[in-house]
Amino acid sequence: MNLPEAINWEAFFKRARFHITVDALSGLPPDDRMEVAFAGRSNAGKSSAINSLTMRQRLAFSSKTPGRTQHINYFSLEEEGYLVDLPGYGYAEVPKSVKLHWQRLLADYLATRMALSGLVLLMDIRHPLTVLDQQLLQWFAPRKRPVIVLLTKSDKLSRSVRLQTAGMVRKELGNMGLPLSVIPFSSVNREGVEEAREVIGSLWRPLAQRVSV
Numbered sequence: 530m531n532l533p534e535a536i537n538w539e540a541f542f543k544r545a546r547f548h549i550t551v552d553a554l555s556g557l558p559p560d561d562r563m564e565v566a567f568a569g570r571s572n573a574g575k576s577s578a579i580n581s582l583t584m585r586q587r588l589a590f591s592s593k594t595p596g597r598t599q600h601i602n603y604f605s606l607e608e609e610g611y612l613v614d615l616p617g618y619g620y621a622e623v624p625k626s627v628k629l630h631w632q633r634l635l636a637d638y639l640a641t642r643m644a645l646s647g648l649v650l651l652m653d654i655r656h657p658l659t660v661l662d663q664q665l666l667q668w669f670a671p672r673k674r675p676v677i678v679l680l681t682k683s684d685k686l687s688r689s690v691r692l693q694t695a696g697m698v699r700k701e702l703g704n705m706g707l708p709l710s711v712i713p714f715s716s717v718n719r720e721g722v723e724e725a726r727e728v729i730g731s732l733w734r735p736l737a738q739r740v741s742v
């Protein structure tokens with residue numbers, strides 16, 4: 530991989546293409562290309578965020594019906610690796626057996642996937658850091674890899690409340706000892722889209738350096 534100094538992140542993410550859908554860890558692609566996963570409660574706006582970052586209308590299927598993304602969806606960035614849309618959690622109407630299946634899948638994936646270089650955690654800015662969000666972070670934290678928090682649907686709140694919430698989340702998660710970014714984000718008015726592209730895209734840099742040594 531050869532990432533130049535000044536990167537056009539928009540072009541970088543625009544190359545995303547649907548790759549594969551899986552519902553068991555045994556179906557994942559080989560664990561040898563870098564990937565960044567998008568996780569969050571059902572309806573938090575994961576699929577919408579992936580569409581906004583990649584400038585694709587319906588790359589990841591977004592829906593008014595919570596629990597729409599029930600599998601792990603891989604989007605390939607050509608030889609650079611993958612963006613991974615994880616199943617949303619916390620949707621009350623899902624049968625318990627299905628919930629347990631997802632929970633197992635998420636926990637195992639977050640704890641063991643070698644290629645996973647960073648986690649994008651999406652939380653509705655009006656309801657950040659639920660118990661399930663914190664549980665997810667606990668599964669991922671031992672990896673000591675970067676967490677990028679997108680506080681979604683930021684168009685729903687005033688600027689002062691957006692900043693206040695971002696500050697609170699930064700403070701709450703600051704003591705986890707992980708590289709952390711917290712970005713108010715809206716797929717509607719595109720607040721935070723460029724910043725998110727840059728911060729998420731930069732996860733590819735260390736790999737470029739490692740490869741070039």
Ligand SMILES: Nc1nc2c(ncn2[C@@H]2O[C@H](COP(=O)(O)OP(=O)(O)OP(=O)(O)O)[C@@H](O)[C@H]2O)c(=O)[nH]1
Nearest residue numbers: 571572573574575576577591592596597598617716
């Ligand atoms: N106002 C506003 N609505 C949003 C935003 N992002 C997503 N939505 C809406 O929130 C709903 C859920 O969005 P999705 O992107 O499907 O959420 P998801 O996290 O992928 O949901 P699951 O796949 O069910 O886990 C849809 O009705 C979207 O239109 C945003 O930034 N602002």
Ligand SMILES: [Mg+2]
Nearest residue numbers: 575576590598
């Ligand atoms: Mg989705």
